[in-house]
Amino acid sequence: MVDAYHEEEVEGDKRVVLRIHPAIAPLKAAVFPLVNKDGMPELARRLYDDLRRHYNVFYDDGGSIGRRYRRQDEAGTPFGITVDGQSTADGTVTVRDRDTLKQDRVAADRLVAYLAERLRG
Numbered sequence: 001m002v003d004a005y006h007e008e009e010v011e012g013d014k015r016v017v018l019r020i021h022p023a024i025a026p027l028k029a030a031v032f033p034l035v036n037k038d039g040m041p042e043l044a045r046r047l048y049d050d051l052r053r054h055y056n057v058f059y060d061d062g063g064s065i066g067r068r069y070r071r072q073d074e075a076g077t078p079f080g081i082t083v084d085g086q087s088t089a090d091g092t093v094t095v096r097d098r099d100t101l102k103q104d105r106v107a108a109d110r111l112v113a114y115l116a117e118r119l120r121g
Contacts, residue, residue: 032080
């Protein structure tokens with residue numbers, strides 16, 4: 001556990017990250033509606049319900065999106081899934097990688113397969 005604990009500077013803020021290998025991380029992903037309106041919470045909840053049939057996932061709609069990401073970084077959750085205005089329009093979500101901070105747009109109906117590919121490695 002000590003080897004997985006990291007502190008780093010990101011955009012002037014201290015970021016604490018528990019870099020547990022994704023295959024053994026207790027939570028595989030967290031689902032966040034960007035805001036609690038415009039159909040985002042409902043879509044986020046549906047995605048959460050679908051994902052939890054396959055993986056241990058977490059749903060969080062409290063506070064700013066940055067704070068939600070940081071809480072999950074500290075817990076070692078490898079992927080953050082954000083439902084935003086584009087999600088309700090075209091059915092895609094943003095998937096953020098905990099370690100690289102890279103963000104990908106992924107079709108919501110491909111999320112289970114997308115996570116499966118990344119959790120294998």
